[in-house]
Amino acid sequence: ASDVYKRQVAIEDIGVGGEGIGKVDGYTLFIKDAIIGDVVEAKIVKAKKNYGYARLMNIVTPSENRVEKPACPMARRCGGCQIQEMKYGAQLAFKEGKVRGNLERIGEVPTELLDKVMQPIVGMEEPFHYRNKAQFPIGTDKEGHIITGFYAGRTHSIVDYTQCAIGAPENAQILEKIRTFINENNISVYDEQSHKGLIRHILIRTGKHTGQIMVCLIINGKTLPHADKLADCLKDISGMSSIMININKERTNVILGSECSVIW
Numbered sequence: 001a002s003d004v005y006k007r008q009v010a011i012e013d014i015g016v017g018g019e020g021i022g023k024v025d026g027y028t029l030f031i032k033d034a035i036i037g038d039v040v041e042a043k044i045v046k047a048k049k050n051y052g053y054a055r056l057m058n059i060v061t062p063s064e065n066r067v068e069k070p071a072c073p074m075a076r077r078c079g080g081c082q083i084q085e086m087k088y089g090a091q092l093a094f095k096e097g098k099v100r101g102n103l104e105r106i107g108e109v110p111t112e113l114l115d116k117v118m119q120p121i122v123g124m125e126e127p128f129h130y131r132n133k134a135q136f137p138i139g140t141d142k143e144g145h146i147i148t149g150f151y152a153g154r155t156h157s158i159v160d161y162t163q164c165a166i167g168a169p170e171n172a173q174i175l176e177k178i179r180t181f182i183n184e185n186n187i188s189v190y191d192e193q194s195h196k197g198l199i200r201h202i203l204i205r206t207g208k209h210t211g212q213i214m215v216c217l218i219i220n221g222k223t224l225p226h227a228d229k230l231a232d233c234l235k236d237i238s239g240m241s242s243i244m245i246n247i248n249k250e251r252t253n254v255i256l257g258s259e260c261s262v263i264w
Contacts, residue, residue, distance in 0.1 A: 007041070008040070009039070010039050014036060018032070030051065032053075034059075038066065039059075041057045041060055042054035063086075065090035072161075072164070072165040074159055078153070081166060091127075092121050099121075100114060103118075129166065129169050131164075132168065134203070136171075136175060136201060136202045139158050140189060148162065162175040170206070174204055177234055178217070181229060187199060197220060199219055199224075201218040206239070207239075211238075213239040215234060217230075218247075218256060222247060223245075224245050227263045231243050234264075243262070244261070245261045
């Protein structure tokens, strides 16, 4: 694949992971952050016999469905979302087409029947801040500062960002308060390599109809020091209903352990 190490690619489809798909001389490339209709310059980062993965280097000709500025400034770095670069109407059309295509090709449903029974896709009035549950890994940067956010794509490197565009708006305030609590009380955070440190993840759930909020800290230990102080800094947030500890002392990528206790 040396002849397509860095080439222009026209994006014709989107993969299940949100990657743009294009071909150069019959060789298929999966390119993160590229959308249907783009012509891009891409650099191969992983090549297999019949396909490869490439990094988007430059947009030569943008798709008519490309937004000028994604809602989240971390959209390219963060692995939490896909296709934020695509206009919402185009996202809906793509998803509807994907469902129809799967029903036809995999389910072998006749096209004539789909035309009769398949209803148009229903979009959201506001396609942001809808996710009622989020799990945020927590760690430290190279300078030792506490960071929390989401993992970068295909890695366990944390993108330090709390203003998630698809999460509940109050999450940012909760995360900042917990980060302050950790710093002020000198509490350690988890390191995957050494399996040391206490706080591993922060899980937040919001009841969309009740307005209730649950915060859960997943810890690599039995107890959380100064748990009463954590309750004091969180309990006055509007909607706060429960503050929990979940114990996970295993060396694993599974987030939640089997044991929980209530702080407040």
